[in-house]
Amino acid sequence: MNLSILYRGPLSSCNYGCDYCPFAKRQETAAQLAIDEKALTRFVSWVSSRSGDRISILFTPWGEALIRRWYQRAFVELSHLPHVKKIAIQTNLSCRLDWIEDCNKSRIALWTTFHPSExxxxxxxxxxxxLDQRGVRYSVGVVGLKEHASEIDELRRELAPNVYLWINAYKRVPDYYTPELIKRFTSIDPLFPVNNTRHPSAGLECHAGESVISVDGEGVIRRCHFIRDPIGNIYEPGFEKVLLPRTCPQPSCGCHIGYVHMNKLNLYDVFGDGVLERVPEDWQTLRQ
Ligand code: SF4
Ligand code: SF4
Incomplete structure (x- = not known):
């Protein structure tokens, strides 16, 4: 079985204070963090036991996980399992990076985000x-706030040319962007218009729930992070039977981690092996 898992454990805290984020500067007690560590340990052990499968994992924590040593350890351990194809994580990249040398670097990838206020x-x-020096595959992203436009231009200039810089559209305010700003952001991220759209999805085919699932700290499976109804639990025998082709019950899908799995958008062709870490196969060609 080929399966991509978006894992989100109980962790819900962050060392940064982005003003648009519910986890900004949120702290957890030692007891709460211990619960997260225990859940992650159980998940890693379960992945280890699935040697007949081909598994890719994207950690999508509520907050920042890579500052926690148990996520670093999980990365190292999972990257050495022969049946784990890819292990990726969303991170603000504030952590130390020396532990990366213990990973099988050919299997890891980082989805990093730059937060100019932090x-x-x-x-x-x-x-x-x-990361370049250590030979780590990664994407860099930023929220496309108007006041950060110059900072985004400079960031593009300073990153290595092969590194993809994505811009997440700020969709909370309707008609937030002028045509000029859309053009400016699209010249940096050719896929900005794709993100600047809530894609109608009701009744359309999506791989979520079939070859890609969302899993929480208790092993509960949901089709994706946007549909709350559980469909099973990875820790129960025979969970595989719930992995079926389905259509989307939601009116629309507006995040990369969701819409990238919609058949209609053909984004697997664009991202190839980089679907999870958001690295298009050849982003510079898209830019031309
Ligand atoms: S770094 Fe991410 S999780 Fe942390 S406060 Fe900023 S947006 Fe929220
Ligand atoms: S289209 Fe989006 S909301 Fe619908 S099932 Fe797929 S990932 Fe989930």
Missing amino acids: ITRKRFVAQCHK
Whole structure:
């Protein structure tokens, strides 16, 4: 079985304070963090036991996970399992990076995000250059706020040319962008118009729930992070029977981690092996 898993454990805290985020500067007690560690340990052990499958994993924590040593350890351990194809994580890249040397680097990838209110561009780019030196595959992203447009231009100039910089559209305010700003952001991220759309999805085919699933700290399976109804539990025998082709019950889908799996958009052709970490197969060709 080929399966991609978006894992989100109980962790819900962050060392950053982005003002649009519910987890900003949220702290957890030692007891709460221990619950998250225990859930992750159980998940890693379950993945280890699935040696007959081919598994890819994207950690999508509520908050920042890579500052926690148990996520670093999980990355190292999972990257060495022969049946794990890919292990990726969404991160603000504020963590130390030395532990990466213990990973099988050919199997890891980082989905990094730059938060201009929390870290200087200089420090963030320095972290990216360390990833370049260590030979780690990664994408860089930023929320496309109007007030950050110049910072985004500079970031593009300072990143290595082969690194894909994605811009997440700010969709909370209707008609937020002028045509000029859409053009400016599209010249940096050729896929910005795809993200700047809530894709109608009701009744349309989507791989979520079939070859890609969302799993929480208790092993509960949901089709994706946007449909709350559970469909099974990975820790129960025979869970595979719930993995079926289905159509989407939601009116629309507006996040990369969701719409990338819709058949209609053909984004698997664009991202190839980089679907989970959001690295298009050949982003510079898309830009031309
Ligand atoms: S880094 Fe991410 S999780 Fe942390 S406050 Fe900012 S947006 Fe939220
Ligand atoms: S289209 Fe989006 S909301 Fe619908 S099933 Fe797929 S990922 Fe989930």
